[in-house]
Amino acid sequence: MRSTVIVLNILCDSGHRFEGWFASSDAFRQQCERQLVLCPQCQTAAVSLLPSAPYVRRNVVQPPAETAEAAATPAVPDSVAAGLYRALALAARKAENVGERFPEEARRIHYDEAPARGIRGIASADETMELLEEGILVLPAPVPHEDEFH
Numbered sequence: 001m002r003s004t005v006i007v008l009n010i011l012c013d014s015g016h017r018f019e020g021w022f023a024s025s026d027a028f029r030q031q032c033e034r035q036l037v038l039c040p041q042c043q044t045a046a047v048s049l050l051p052s053a054p055y056v057r058r059n060v061v062q063p064p065a066e067t068a069e070a071a072a073t074p075a076v077p078d079s080v081a082a083g084l085y086r087a088l089a090l091a092a093r094k095a096e097n098v099g100e101r102f103p104e105e106a107r108r109i110h111y112d113e114a115p116a117r118g119i120r121g122i123a124s125a126d127e128t129m130e131l132l133e134e135g136i137l138v139l140p141a142p143v144p145h146e147d148e149f150h
Contacts, residue, residue, distance in 0.1 A: 005132055012039035013046040020137065027135030034116060036109075036137060040087040043094065088141050095120040103127040110136045 005021050008028055012018075016039050022028040028049070031037050035045035095118035098105045102121025108114035123131070123138065131138045 009050040010037065010039075010047050011050050012042060012044050013048075014039065014042050014044060016041045017050065021132070021139075022137060023132050023135045027137075030135060031137055034110075034112075036116060038118070040091060043091075091118065092120055094118050097121060103131060106131055106136050106138060107134070110134070 005023065006025065008020050008022060008025070010018050010020050018040055020028065020037060022031070028037065032045075032047065037047050038045055039047060098119050098121040100122050102119065102123045105114065105119055105121070106123075109116055109119070123140075125140075128138055128140055
């Protein structure tokens with residue numbers, strides 16, 4: 001099975017820029033209408049697309065090819081990584097932990113069978129891909145340490 005995910009550049013009304021991964025541009029629009037696309041820094045749902053050529057990622061496994069350009073690309077600075085980690089911790093602190101019910105609860109929210117809210121939990125790689133194929137935005141991420149949830 002082959003799935004496609006597009007990566008879009010998004011801007012919130014506070015000026016924060018971030019990426020979003022979606023099954024299609026229609027999935028992005030639908031999720032925006034339901035206020036499910038939130039800025040990871042300030043949690044606002046007032047977002048818009050930045051003009052760009054979307055990056056399309058297909059789940060085709062290819063061996064990594066080291067090029068001169070890739071070798072010259074600098075690593076993500078520690079300050080950026082720390083900022084992303086803090087944003088994840090903030091989102092996790094605000095989200096309801098639904099545990100192993102995550103795929104089921106994400107679908108219920110997506111299909112308006114449950115109130116829209118931030119959730120976190122556990123999903124297998126296959127379950128995650130199925131959610132993305134349905135146009136349900138999920139972000140596989142490491143879980144910040146419990147101390148970060150306070």
